Amino acid sequence: xxxxxxxxxxxxTVTGKKLTVTCSQNMNHxxxxxxxxxxxxxxxxxxxxxxxxxxxKGDVPEGYKxxxxxxxxxxxxxxxxxxxxxxxxxxxxxxxxxxxxxxxGPGTRLTVx
Amino acid sequence: xxxxxxxxxxxxVPEGENLVLNCSFTDSAIYxxxxxxxxxxxxxxxLLLIQSSQREQTSGRLNASLDKSSGRSTLYIAASxxxxxxxxxxxxxxxxxxxxxxxxxxxxxxxP
Numbered sequence: 001x002x003x004x005x006x007x008x009x010x011x012x013t014v015t016g017k018k019l020t021v022t023c024s025q026n027m028n029h030x031x032x033x034x035x036x037x038x039x040x041x042x043x044x045x046x047x048x049x050x051x052x053x054x055x056x057k058g059d060v061p062e063g064y065k066x067x068x069x070x071x072x073x074x075x076x077x078x079x080x081x082x083x084x085x086x087x088x089x090x091x092x093x094x095x096x097x098x099x100x101x102x103x104x105g106p107g108t109r110l111t112v113x
Numbered sequence: 114x115x116x117x118x119x120x121x122x123x124x125x126v127p128e129g130e131n132l133v134l135n136c137s138f139t140d141s142a143i144y145x146x147x148x149x150x151x152x153x154x155x156x157x158x159x160l161l162l163i164q165s166s167q168r169e170q171t172s173g174r175l176n177a178s179l180d181k182s183s184g185r186s187t188l189y190i191a192a193s194x195x196x197x198x199x200x201x202x203x204x205x206x207x208x209x210x211x212x213x214x215x216x217x218x219x220x221x222x223x224x225p
Contacts, residue, residue, distance in 0.1 A: 042216070043202075043213075045213075048211050050211070058212055090157065101147065101159055103159065104157040105156060106156040
């Protein structure tokens with residue numbers, strides 16, 4: 001089944017403890033992206049990747065890192081999480097180019113205390 | 114600034130009604146526009162994708178239209194069912210942008 005998977009789905013952690021949220025897609029998509037969703041602010045892009053080894057900042061990249069070493073994986077790294085990074089995170093992918101549909105993962109709910 | 118507005122923010126209707134959800138965007142230069150469904154605390158399910166060259170797309174009881182020149186899209190749901198209850202999000206991809214820009218969504222409740 002074509003899908004975008006994220007792990008973990010739920011995570012509660014403490015301030016400053018490094019964490020990684022994994023994202024994987026099995027559709028051979030070129031483009032991958034991370035969004036966060038917050039009440040009243042909607043979905044905002046954190047980082048995106050046009051292809052392997054090519055990443056760029058979105059609207060809210062502060063406090064996050066990403067890497068794209070393989071086409072199928074695009075992990076989101078929080079080196080030193082803070083409470084304002086408590087949010088619902090979504091990974092998305094698409095074939096790339098201008099016209100293609102974006103597919104979203106199931107989401108990761110992160111709480112930083 | 115490229116922005117997306119969805120009206121109404123919430124809508125509650127009895128089962129069986131036909132309804133229209135509205136989406137407006139500030140820049141008519143878009144590649145495409147997607148409509149998504151989101152159930153509480155869950156992920157986004159892509160419902161329809163309309164390319165900038167298209168006027169409408171249909172999938173089952175759903176029909177999405179696009180008027181690019183006026184910066185508007187509508188999602189028409191026919192014969193609504195309680196299972197249609199969810200938040201509906203529209204998201205255009207503006208030209209030159211490597212992201213979707215989301216509206217705040219319309220929270221739809223269908224009452225049996």
